[in-house]
Amino acid sequence: MHQQIYVNLPVKDLAASRAFFEAVGYRFNPQFTNDKGAGMELGDNLYAMLLAQDFARTFTGKEFPDPKRATTGWVCLSCDSREQVDALVAKARAAGGHVPGEPQDHGFMYGHGFEDLDGHHWELVHMSGMPQA
Template identity: 40%
Template sequence: MTSIFVNIPSNDLERSKGYYTALGCTINALFTDENAACLVWSDDIFFMVLTKEYFSTFTDKEFADPKTHAQVLISISRDSRDAVDRTIDAGVANGGTAPGDPQDYGFMYARDLVDPDGNGIQFMWMDAAAAEQGPEAFMAEQGQA
């Protein structure tokens, strides 16, 4: 089994815990303390939100300010377009921002969300048939090629 653990720094761990639980994450108390919180997206996807001080113990590299620099783009799927919109709405209601317009390709719908620390996540939905066939085959089948 492969699991994904994404480590992100935070200026305010308690704020981050509240923010991500508002998006639907749960907190794994076994891996949460005053330095870090393990936020569970699914059985295989976890965010380790770390205080900047604790984060710095894992690397000798300088921090890139996520408000001005992109280092990685993370995309998490949702079950529907409405679920994407609900996640974005929850993030904005809890201190996040939703930059840019939705990306609507018909078979795929995506929106970006930035947390209060500047860490960005894209939430997306893709039609199951498009995911199985690939976008070009799906569009051709729909008469949209």
């Protein structure tokens, strides 16, 4: 059905947001990066477009809520291991991100997350099985 996903996130300071995510370990595609937006590579055919707020407003007539005060959704990414989950959260914290909670271990699924500099919530999960029916 779909070939790729692009999650678009408005950010207050594009340069600071890019530096934050580079510190976490993500790369940016120079073909989709300029002073208005930055195309962050999350995996094969998975992208987050960090858009300067003024530019992001050209796509919608709606207001942007402050993600530090309101949640309208969040990004959830799968990881290869529990260790990868913990390592990414640790890098985000070291780069200035906020870690709002403790890791969650549901047996078949382990998760933890962080908030980026703008307050967007990023959840990271490792699935080691399926829940029992």
